[in-house]
Amino acid sequence: MSQQLSTSTAREPLLEVRNLKKHYPITQGLLNKEVGRVRAVDGISFDIAPGETVGLVGESGCGKSTAAESILRLEDPTEGSVNFDGEDITTYNDTELKRFRREAQMIFQNPDSSFDPRMTMGESISEPLRIHNVGPRERRHEIARNLLERVGLNADDADRYPHELSGGQKQRVALARALVVNPRLIVADEPVSALDVSVQAEVLSLLQDIQDEFDLSILFISHDMSVVREVCDRVAVMYLGKIVEIGDTESLFENPQHPYTRALLRSIPTVDLDSRGIDAGLHGEVPNPSNPPSGCNFHSRCPEVIQPEGYEFEQENWRGVMNLRVSMNEHGVDVDGLREFVGVEDDESATAAERERMKDELRREHDIPEQLTSSAAESVLDEALDDIVRRNLDDARSLLADEFETVCEQSEPDLMDTGTGHPAACHLHADGVAQTIEPADD
Ligand SMILES: Nc1ncnc2c1ncn2[C@@H]1O[C@H](COP(=O)(O)OP(=O)(O)OP(=O)(O)O)[C@@H](O)[C@H]1O
Structure with missing residues (x-):
């Protein structure tokens, strides 16, 4: 299925993002x-219909903010198109951009840094009107007072300064300021993550009320799956610059089809203390987008990575072997550290028993059990571990690659049909069969 079709809304879109890329060059020398x-953003496509809220979700560093900035042309995209109301804004000149920026407004995470401390709230809200030469000063002030009431504040708050307001109040003012130019699209980048949980709910509910009243389209960026579920009609899950799953919120949350989405969902804190925490979800960090893993970008952390043909692993054993391969490929193995750990002076004097202890330590570090359940796999692994402690790292690397290479590291999956009504980019769906997994507790 083409990415274009699978990421569309049912209605005529206001915003159409196609194969959008933003790459930052790394340069050296004079x-x-x-x-x-x-x-940072590596070929994303999706639509937003009028009045629709689409969530862009993923861990820190997945490229969400860069996507938002590229969509609003605060950053110039490297490739791709962004159609707004049928026109490609990536080709706009300065005058056209100025007009577009009235129609598409951004709200940022930190309300403190969005305001000039020397300006009253009224001045801040009416500033965009001044820039766009709208009305005389008194009229602009009146509009600001009016909008303050629309966002649940007092008209007299127009005369107050930022330091006199709480975080939640400031985020309401930020919304009023965005609304003052009658936009059709609001891009909200983590709009409530800096606020107390109790205030978050109020601001989110305000955003929804305002959306209904003004028929706004919203691109809602967040790392918080529970907030996204609350406010979004559709959700796009981003990993390392790409959309790995996109669909209606209920479908995606009830029947997540990408292992990354499932891991994000398992990471939602629950009130049940026993099952709380990130442990059940994601291990390690988002890899550096200047050197992404081969094949499926998520294979280096995926708890459901597909097993190589010809072996029967238990999935956790298999993940352990992959951990070893990933760390060998990413940063090698510290054989000196291992040697010191078991108290061996130098390589020549190491006894067979000490080498075994080094191998045990390697298994422990990578969550590999003492013995793999598949004896064929165990014998390959044992030979590779032996190569490692004898410093034949290249031999170990090629033995493991030859025997255990998986489709996940060989080829990059496109978004594909999952049989659930929404697509995901994962080889588990290569045969078009839905993966029915118990919904995550939330
Ligand atoms: N100007 C830049 N130059 C080089 N790299 C950049 C630049 N801006 C962002 N990046 C890199 O691009 C990647 C994506 O960053 P981005 O801020 O878009 O992610 P994010 O998902 O919004 O994360 P966060 O929630 O932490 O902001 C990161 O690895 C980041 O370091």
């Missing part, structure tokens, strides 16, 4: 020679 690229 001549600024390009030696690499940070692939």
Whole structure:
């Protein structure tokens, strides 16, 4: 299924993002020679219909903010198109951009840094009107007072300064300021993550009321799955610059089809203390987007990575072997550290028993059990561990790659049909069969 079709809304979209990329060059030397690229956003496509809220969700560093900035042309995209009301804004000149920026407003995470401390709230709200030469000063002030009431504050708050307001009140003012130019699209980048939980709910409910009243489209960016579930009609899950799953909120939350989405859902804190925490979800960090893993970008952390043909692992054993391979490929193995750990002076004097202890330590570090359930796999692994402690790292690397390479590291999956009504980019769906997994507790 093409990414374009699978990411569309049912209605005529207001915003159409197609194959959007934003790469930052990494340069070196006096001549600024390009030696690499940070692939912050790497080919995303989705639509937003009028009055619709679409969530962009993922861990920190997945490229959400860069996507938002590229969509509003606060950053110039490297590739791709952004159609707003049928026109590609990536080709706009300065005058056209100025007009577009009245129609598409952004709200940021930290309300403190969005206001000039020397300006009253009324001045801040009416500032965009002044920039766009709308009305005389008194009229602009009146509009600001009016909007303050619309966002649940007092008209007289127009004369107050930012330091006199709480975080939640400031985020309400930020919303009023965004609304003052009658936008059709609001991009809200983590709009409630800096607020107390009790205030978050109020601001989110205000956002929804305002959306209904003004028929706004909203791109809602968040790392918080529970907040996204609350406010979004559809959700796009982003990992390392790409959309890995996109669908209606209920469908995606009830029947998540990408292992990354499932892991994010398991990471939602619950009131049940026994099952709380990130442990059941994601391990490690988002890899550096200047050097993403081969094949499926998520394979280096995926708890459901597909097993190589010809072996029968228990999935956790298999993940352990993958952990070893990933760390060998990403940063090698510290054989000196291992040697010191077991108290061996130098390589020559190591006894067979001490080498075994080094191998045990390698297993422990990578969550590999003492013995794999598959004896064929165990014998390959044992030989590779032996190579590692004898410093034949290249031999170990190629033995493991030859025997255990999986489709997940060989080829990059596109968004594909999952049989659930919404697509995901995962080889588990290569045959079009839905993965029916128990919904996550939330
Ligand atoms: N100007 C820049 N130059 C180089 N790399 C950048 C630049 N801006 C962002 N990046 C990198 O691009 C990647 C995506 O960053 P981005 O801020 O878009 O992610 P995010 O999902 O919004 O995370 P967060 O929630 O922490 O802001 C990160 O690895 C980041 O370091």
